[in-house]
Amino acid sequence: MAKVAFIGLGVMGYPMAGHLKARGGHELTVYNRTAAKAEQWVKQHGGTAAPTPKAAAAGCDFVFACVGNDDDLRAVTTGPDGAFHGMKKGAIFIDNTTASANVARELKAAADKLGIGFLDAPVSGGQAGAENGALTVMVGGDPETYARAEPVIKAYAKMVGLMGPSGAGQLTKMVNQICIAGLLQGLSEGIHMAMKAGLDVEKVIGVISKGAAQSWQMENRWKTMSEGKFDFGFAVDWMRKDLSICLDEARSNGAHLPVTALVDQFYSDIQSMGGNRWDTSSLIARLQR
Known part of the structure; x- marks a missing residue:
C-alpha cells in the first residue's frame, strides 16, 4: 500500500482513482477543480479531498493526474498551487493526460530539478476501459522510475508498457x-456503402469481422453506427484535441498525415x-445527411 494522490476526476480520472483505492488498496487523496466532484468521490470511495494539487500531493509516494490539456497540466504541476511544490523527494508523478510530447519533456526536466x-502515461480504452479498470497505458520516462510505478498503475490497466524516454508515451498515444x-x-464508409447497397448490415459485419477487416471498433460500434446512436463513448471534442496534438507534432517532425488531417x-x-x-x-452521420 502506498500514499497516492489523484488530480482530475473527470470521466476518466474518477473511475481510475476508484480502482487505485479499491483494487490497489492505496491511501487516496483527491483533488478536482470543481470541489463538489472531489467530495462526491470521497463519499463514494473514502479517502480525503484536498483544496489544491499541492495539498493533495503533500507526503505522497505517487501522484497521478488526468486533466484536459497542456495548460491544465502545467497549472496542476508547476503552477502556484501545483503538485510539484508539495511532492517529497523521490516521489513519482504519473501523468495520464493526453498532452503533447513537448510538455512531457518540459515537466520531466522540472521534476528532475x-x-x-x-512519467508521461496517456491511456487508451475510453470511459468503459476506465470504469472496468482495463485501460492500455503507454509510458515514457526512466526505466527505474517506471519499474517503481508499474505495479501501482496496474490497478486500472490491462496493459502497461514503457515505450521509451520522456515524451515517448505521448508520441505512442498520437x-x-x-x-x-x-x-x-473507413468503417463509416463501409457501413454506409452496405446500407446504400441494400445489404443486411448485421450479416455483412458477421462475415467480414471474422476476416482481415476485423477491429475493436467494428465489433463494438457497428450496431450503434448503423442505428445512428452516438450519445456515449469518446467525445468528438476530445478526439479533435488529440488530433490537433498529432498534427502539431507532425509539423515539427516531418511526418506526413494526409488522412488524419482530412478526418480531423x-x-x-x-x-x-x-x-x-x-x-x-x-x-458516419455526415455521410447520411
Whole structure:
C-alpha cells in the first residue's frame, strides 16, 4: 500500500482513482477543480479531498493526474498551487493526460530539478476501459522510475508498457489516435456503402469481422453506427484535441498525415452538426445527411 494522490476526476480520472483505492488498496487523496466532484468521490470511495494539487500531493509516494490539456497540466504541476511544490523527494508523478510530447519533456526536466520522478502515461480504452479498470497505458520516462510505478498503475490497466524516454508515451498515444481516426472513417464508409447497397448490415459485419477487416471498433460500434446512436463513448471534442496534438507534432517532425488531417476536418463537420459530445464513431452521420 502506498500514499497516492489523484488530480482530475473527470470521466476518466474518477473511475481510475476508484480502482487505485479499491483494487490497489492505496491511501487516496483527491483533488478536482470543481470541489463538489472531489467530495462526491470521497463519499463514494473514502479517502480525503484536498483544496489544491499541492495539498493533495503533500507526503505522497505517487501522484497521478488526468486533466484536459497542456495548460491544465502545467497549472496542476508547476503552477502556484501545483503538485510539484508539495511532492517529497523521490516521489513519482504519473501523468495520464493526453498532452503533447513537448510538455512531457518540459515537466520531466522540472521534476528532475526537484528530485522527483515523472512519467508521461496517456491511456487508451475510453470511459468503459476506465470504469472496468482495463485501460492500455503507454509510458515514457526512466526505466527505474517506471519499474517503481508499474505495479501501482496496474490497478486500472490491462496493459502497461514503457515505450521509451520522456515524451515517448505521448508520441505512442498520437499513433494510437491516428490509427483510430482512419479506421473509423473507413468503417463509416463501409457501413454506409452496405446500407446504400441494400445489404443486411448485421450479416455483412458477421462475415467480414471474422476476416482481415476485423477491429475493436467494428465489433463494438457497428450496431450503434448503423442505428445512428452516438450519445456515449469518446467525445468528438476530445478526439479533435488529440488530433490537433498529432498534427502539431507532425509539423515539427516531418511526418506526413494526409488522412488524419482530412478526418480531423470531417470531425469539424460533426461539431457543426451539434455532435461535439457524440462518440467518435459518429463520422458516419455526415455521410447520411
